[in-house]
Amino acid sequence: MTAPDRWREAAACAWPGVDPEAFYPLDLDPAGLAVTAARRICGACPVRGLCLADVMASEDPARRWGVIAGLTPEERTELHRDQLIPTRAAEVAA
Ligand code: SF4
Known part of the structure; x- marks a missing residue:
């Protein structure tokens, strides 16, 4: 299990080649292409x-x-x- 203070190291948004801007689209339409990509x-x-x-x-x-x-x-x-x-990761359906 990932230590609580180190989980961000495994985040997909930090993987090489992933543009951080992809998570802050101007169009936040939940069915839109930008949100779908994120x-x-x-x-x-x-x-x-x-x-x-x-x-x-x-x-x-x-x-x-x-x-x-x-x-969104x-x-x-x-x-x-x-x-x-x-309140706990175990409660979250990934
Ligand atoms: S924003 Fe998405 S990719 Fe980044 S840590 Fe959260 S779930 Fe992972």
């Missing part, structure tokens, strides 16, 4: 569950932006609103 990378990420738990615990709800853990800001807001906030 989701595809997150879908292959071995630490997606930890990423989601981290962002839900630390993100400022008033300043959500970008695709994180495969979710609106989708993360829905998770937060519905109190489906993961």
